[in-house]
Amino acid sequence: MDGKAVKAILFDLDNTLIETRQAGEVAIQKTSDFLKTTLDIDDDTVRSICGKFKQKLLHEEFDSSSGRSIDEVRVRHWEESITETLGHCPGPSLAAQCYDRWKTSRLEVLSLSPEVRDLLKLLRSSYKLLLLTNGETKTQREKVEAVGCEEFFDAVVVGGEHPEQKPFLSIFTLCFQLLGVAAQDCVMVGDSLDTDILGGVTAGVRATVWINNDGAVLDGPAKPDYSIPTVLDLPHVLAQLQ
Incomplete structure (x- = not known):
């Protein structure tokens, strides 16, 4: 000095x-509630889906030159997380709904x-x-x-x-x-x-x-x-x- x-x-x-970390947890909880109600699945299954999403987010490497937006990439995170847990992703819009619920909830809390x-x-x-x-x-x-x-x-x-x-x-x-x-x-x-x-x-x-x-x-x-x-x-x- x-x-x-x-x-x-x-x-x-x-x-x-x-x-941000706290807001992310609130957003995950709200998305968990949405998934549980929408798919009628148990808590362990919901935790698995959301845990996979958090891991994908943590290790995310976004490349703007890929032609995909960050929103599209994160919708894909949800689609993959649901598919990896359930074996399929019910309905074409479910992943997009999850992402919208997660993103909106997080921004509202911040x-x-x-x-x-x-x-x-x-x-x-x-x-x-x-x-x-x-x-x-x-x-x-x-x-x-x-x-x-x-x-x-x-x-x-x-x-x-x-x-x-x-x-x-x-x-x-x-x-x-x-x-x-x-x-x-x-x-x-x-x-x-x-x-x-x-x-x-x-x-x-x-x-x-x-x-x-x-x-x-x-x-x-x-x-x-x-x-x-x-x-x-x-x-x-x-x-x-x-």
Whole structure:
């Protein structure tokens, strides 16, 4: 630490500012209820279908050049999950209905809490703020719109809109250029050691702050300068950096 004042903060979105993981579980439960009622199947069968969908989502590799949209890819996840469990997918629209139920429910639950909104308002009075989120363009832009967070940032950068995403240096360099600051002027805040923290360290930011909201063991390719359980504790870190 060289004692230079922080001028800007880069924030991750999912599970840093919004509870995407929690919203996903709510969406899975609502889709489970829909499947159980529609197909008249037992809880174990429903859990199998939804578990397969979550695994496909976790290991998803989306290629925009394939000619398929992210929505089409995820409808296919549901169709495959149902077929792998039941041996067939009843009705051509069932997978699409599951995807629509899951997606709509997740977006409805996602939100910036009043406390996080107040934090961002407070921080923007002293720092430049930028939202840097990995992911497919349409999916991430839908989240940004659903939670109404764009107003709190000087810029929003979605990884899917660029050749490289976090942790690559190129996207961090873009962020510094958009804000008109040097890497050493910035703090990177996020929940992923593999993307947020590693990317911040590689880019040479002033400090990295790991949001460890589930008490995970520090085990990643880069060590954060600070670790806090919630983004609401960020002012305490910033006070130490001034």
